[in-house]
Amino acid sequence: MEEQPPSVPQIVLPDGWNSISPGSSSFLGPVCEGCGWDGDPLGLLGGFGYVNLKALCRRDCIRCQIIALLIETIIRRKREHISYQSCMCFFHGNHIVFVGQDASHFCKKVFLFTSTHSHKTEVPRGIPSSPPERIDTSTDASLLWAQEQIAGHQHCCQPVGADSFVPTRLINVDPNSLNGDVALDDCAPTGSRYVALSYCWGRKTQPCQTTSLTLPYHKKRIPWSTLPKTIRDAIDFTRKLGIGYLWVDCLCIVQGDKEDWERESGRMFDVYRSSYVTLAAVWGKDSNSGLFSSSEGFKPILLANLCLNNQSWPLYMRRYHEPISSQYLSRTGKYPLFTRAWAYQERLIPPRVLYFTAGELAFECFCHSACECGLQYSDLAGHPRRILFEATQTPTKSIGPRAQSNEIAFRNQWLRETHAGIDGDQVTWSSRLTDSQKAWWGMVYRYSCLDLTNVSDKLPAIGAIARQFQTVRPGERYLAGLWSGSLHRDLLWYTRGVDCQRLETAPTWSWASISGFVDPNLGPTDEVILSVEVLDATCCYVDDNPFGVFKSGFLTLRGRLTPCWLREHLRDRVLGTVYHWRSGLIITSDVRIDVLSKVLSCKLLRRVYLLEVGRGAGRNSRERYLLILGRKSKVHQKYFRMGILIFRPDLWFTGHGKSAGSMNTALDRYSPTKTITLI
Incomplete structure (x- = not known):
C-alpha cells in the first residue's frame, strides 16, 4: 500500500x-x-520550464498547488533543509527537478502520475498514467501495454523492403x-511477420539445438x-501477440555446420x-x-486527489x-545481455525492441522509448539507434555486399575520391x-569491450551495424572494420588494456585483430599532411560478403x-621506448604497443x-x-602492425641534447621511402 500524508488534499x-480541444482559449x-x-x-506537467518558487502566489493555479504539495512532502519525508527561497524547480518532459541554490546542492527528481486502475474512464489530461506499484511482466496488463507500444510504432520506423525478407528458417509457433x-519451417511465405529473440x-x-x-x-x-x-516464454509471448513465427539463433542456424553459420551470420x-x-x-544470465x-519497488506516495x-x-x-532504453540499461552494468558482443547489434538494428528487465517492460524504437511504469522519452538525438535510423532515411545509393568486390583495389586516384583535400603535391585531410x-x-x-564466446565472431558480430553504415558512407569500402573514406585516420587506433591478445580474425592493421578494448582517440586534432600513399587495399570474405566472415586482406602502402x-x-603507463641509434632519437612517452610480450624485460630489444x-x-x-611495424618477410617487404606512437618533439625527451628541429631533420634523413605490404 502507498504511504499517505495525514490528510489527503483535494485539487x-x-x-x-x-x-x-488543446490550446482552447477557454483554458488559456x-x-x-x-x-x-x-x-x-x-x-500542466509537460514541456520544459523554470519555476520561480518565491512567486508561488496564485492559490487557484493547479500547477502551483502541486508544486507546493511536492515541496512539503519532500521536506516532511526526507527532512531536507530546503525552502522556497533556496530552491529552483524545473519541469522537464514528464518529471520535475528540484535543485537547491545553497551550499547543500540539494537535487531531487520526482515523477507524477495517476493509477491506470483507478477508473475505467479517461484519466485527466496532462497527468501521466502508470500501473499500480507491482508489475508482473507475464500478466495480460503487461501484454496490453506492449501491444499498444508496438501498434503505435508499427509503421513509422519500418525499413523499405522489410516485408519481402524472410529468414532461411523460422520456428512455427502454432503448427x-x-x-x-x-x-522448424524453412518455407515460410514471403511477407510473413516474425518475432526475433535476443538472449x-x-x-x-x-x-536444444538444431544440428x-x-x-x-x-x-x-x-x-x-x-x-x-x-x-x-518467447514462444508464449509471440503467440499472444498473434504472430506465427519466431527466430531464435540456436534453432534457426544449424549449429556445428561451418558453412551454414558463415552464410547465416552474414544475414x-x-x-x-x-x-x-x-x-x-x-x-537472464x-x-x-x-x-x-515482477517488481514491487515503485512505492508511490499519495500526494493529492484530483x-x-x-x-x-x-x-x-x-x-x-x-526512461529505460538500451543506453540506460548498458550503463547500469547489471544486465548480462548487455555484456555480450552479439547482443550489441541485436538491439541497435531492429525497428522495435521490447526489453524484459528485472521489474518491468520497456519499449524502444528509433525515435521513442518508454517503460511500463509510465515514463516516456522521445528525444533520442545522438542515440546509436537514432543514428542508424537516420541512415536509412538518407536518399543515397547504398553499395550492397556483392557490389563491394572481393578484390578492392584503388590507386592514387582513391585519395581524390575521399574527402581529403589536395594542396599542390601534398595531400591533406582534416581532423574533423x-x-x-x-x-x-x-x-x-x-563494442570492443564486450564479451565474445568465439573470437572468430569479432567482425560478424558487428557486421549488421557496418552494413547499415554503408548507407551513409556511399562510395566507401568497408575494410575489415575500417572505411576507405577515412582509412588514414582509422589506422590510428590503439589498445586501452595490457592484457590484449592478437587474433587471426582480421589483418593486424584492423582493430578487430585485438581481443581487448580499443580506442580511436589518438588521432590528430589539427589538419594533417598525409605521408603515406595507399596503393592497394584488398579484403576477401566468405560468400563475397564484406559484413560477414573475413578470410584475408592486406594494404600496399608507400611511405x-x-x-x-x-x-x-x-x-x-608507458608501454615502451623506441630508439634510433644513428640519429640519437629516443622516444619514451605514449608508445602504444598492441600486444605486450608475455615476458617484459628492460634488456630485450x-x-x-x-x-x-x-x-x-x-x-x-x-x-x-607513426605506426610501429614488425617485418615478416624482407624479400617480399611484408610487415605487420605492432603499435602506434605520436612523435611530439617539443614535449618528448629525445636524448643527446638534440633540439626538436634537429630531431625532425634526423628522422627525415634516415627514413627512406619504400613500398611495403601490411598484412
Missing part, C-alpha cells in the same frame, strides 16, 4: 478539462507569475496437430519439454532489421532464466528514473570527423620507413620499423603520426 480541476488565461503555466491541461509443440546462451551448451542430425526432426516437431525456459542485418519486434531478455519477472466531474483520481509521486565517422568509432569503442629498436616495459601516416599541417602542429 479540483475545472469543468471541461478533458473535453475542450493570464500566465501564472509563479510557475509560468498558461492553463492548458496538456502543458497444426502438434498439441503445443513447435516445428544470453550462458556458459552451458544449449539444451545437421536434428534438422530433419526439428522440421517435423520440436518437443516443448526440450526447450529452455527463455525460448518457451543478421536482414534478420533483425525485418523483424516485427525483437524480444530482449536483458536480465542464460537460456533457462526466462523472460518474465477531482473532476464528481470523480477523483489519486495523484502519486515517486522517485524518477531514466563527420557525424557518421564519429558514430562508427563510438560504436566500435563500446617513409624508419628502422628502429623497441624495448617493451610497463612503467607509469626488438627490431621494429616506423611508418609515418601523417604530420601536423598547422603552424604550431609538429606532431608526427
Whole structure:
C-alpha cells in the first residue's frame, strides 16, 4: 500500500478539462507569475520550464498547488533543509527537478502520475498514467501495454523492403496437430511477420539445438519439454501477440555446420532489421532464466486527489528514473545481455525492441522509448539507434555486399575520391570527423569491450551495424572494420588494456585483430599532411560478403620507413621506448604497443620499423603520426602492425641534447621511402 500524508488534499480541476480541444482559449488565461503555466491541461506537467518558487502566489493555479504539495512532502519525508527561497524547480518532459541554490546542492527528481486502475474512464489530461506499484511482466496488463507500444510504432520506423525478407528458417509457433509443440519451417511465405529473440546462451551448451542430425526432426516437431525456459516464454509471448513465427539463433542456424553459420551470420542485418519486434531478455544470465519477472519497488506516495466531474483520481509521486532504453540499461552494468558482443547489434538494428528487465517492460524504437511504469522519452538525438535510423532515411545509393568486390583495389586516384583535400603535391585531410565517422568509432569503442564466446565472431558480430553504415558512407569500402573514406585516420587506433591478445580474425592493421578494448582517440586534432600513399587495399570474405566472415586482406602502402629498436616495459603507463641509434632519437612517452610480450624485460630489444601516416599541417602542429611495424618477410617487404606512437618533439625527451628541429631533420634523413605490404 502507498504511504499517505495525514490528510489527503483535494485539487479540483475545472469543468471541461478533458473535453475542450488543446490550446482552447477557454483554458488559456493570464500566465501564472509563479510557475509560468498558461492553463492548458496538456502543458500542466509537460514541456520544459523554470519555476520561480518565491512567486508561488496564485492559490487557484493547479500547477502551483502541486508544486507546493511536492515541496512539503519532500521536506516532511526526507527532512531536507530546503525552502522556497533556496530552491529552483524545473519541469522537464514528464518529471520535475528540484535543485537547491545553497551550499547543500540539494537535487531531487520526482515523477507524477495517476493509477491506470483507478477508473475505467479517461484519466485527466496532462497527468501521466502508470500501473499500480507491482508489475508482473507475464500478466495480460503487461501484454496490453506492449501491444499498444508496438501498434503505435508499427509503421513509422519500418525499413523499405522489410516485408519481402524472410529468414532461411523460422520456428512455427502454432503448427497444426502438434498439441503445443513447435516445428522448424524453412518455407515460410514471403511477407510473413516474425518475432526475433535476443538472449544470453550462458556458459552451458544449449539444451536444444538444431544440428545437421536434428534438422530433419526439428522440421517435423520440436518437443516443448526440450526447450529452455527463455525460448518457451518467447514462444508464449509471440503467440499472444498473434504472430506465427519466431527466430531464435540456436534453432534457426544449424549449429556445428561451418558453412551454414558463415552464410547465416552474414544475414543478421536482414534478420533483425525485418523483424516485427525483437524480444530482449536483458536480465537472464542464460537460456533457462526466462523472460518474465515482477517488481514491487515503485512505492508511490499519495500526494493529492484530483477531482473532476464528481470523480477523483489519486495523484502519486515517486522517485524518477531514466526512461529505460538500451543506453540506460548498458550503463547500469547489471544486465548480462548487455555484456555480450552479439547482443550489441541485436538491439541497435531492429525497428522495435521490447526489453524484459528485472521489474518491468520497456519499449524502444528509433525515435521513442518508454517503460511500463509510465515514463516516456522521445528525444533520442545522438542515440546509436537514432543514428542508424537516420541512415536509412538518407536518399543515397547504398553499395550492397556483392557490389563491394572481393578484390578492392584503388590507386592514387582513391585519395581524390575521399574527402581529403589536395594542396599542390601534398595531400591533406582534416581532423574533423563527420557525424557518421564519429558514430562508427563510438560504436566500435563500446563494442570492443564486450564479451565474445568465439573470437572468430569479432567482425560478424558487428557486421549488421557496418552494413547499415554503408548507407551513409556511399562510395566507401568497408575494410575489415575500417572505411576507405577515412582509412588514414582509422589506422590510428590503439589498445586501452595490457592484457590484449592478437587474433587471426582480421589483418593486424584492423582493430578487430585485438581481443581487448580499443580506442580511436589518438588521432590528430589539427589538419594533417598525409605521408603515406595507399596503393592497394584488398579484403576477401566468405560468400563475397564484406559484413560477414573475413578470410584475408592486406594494404600496399608507400611511405617513409624508419628502422628502429623497441624495448617493451610497463612503467607509469608507458608501454615502451623506441630508439634510433644513428640519429640519437629516443622516444619514451605514449608508445602504444598492441600486444605486450608475455615476458617484459628492460634488456630485450626488438627490431621494429616506423611508418609515418601523417604530420601536423598547422603552424604550431609538429606532431608526427607513426605506426610501429614488425617485418615478416624482407624479400617480399611484408610487415605487420605492432603499435602506434605520436612523435611530439617539443614535449618528448629525445636524448643527446638534440633540439626538436634537429630531431625532425634526423628522422627525415634516415627514413627512406619504400613500398611495403601490411598484412
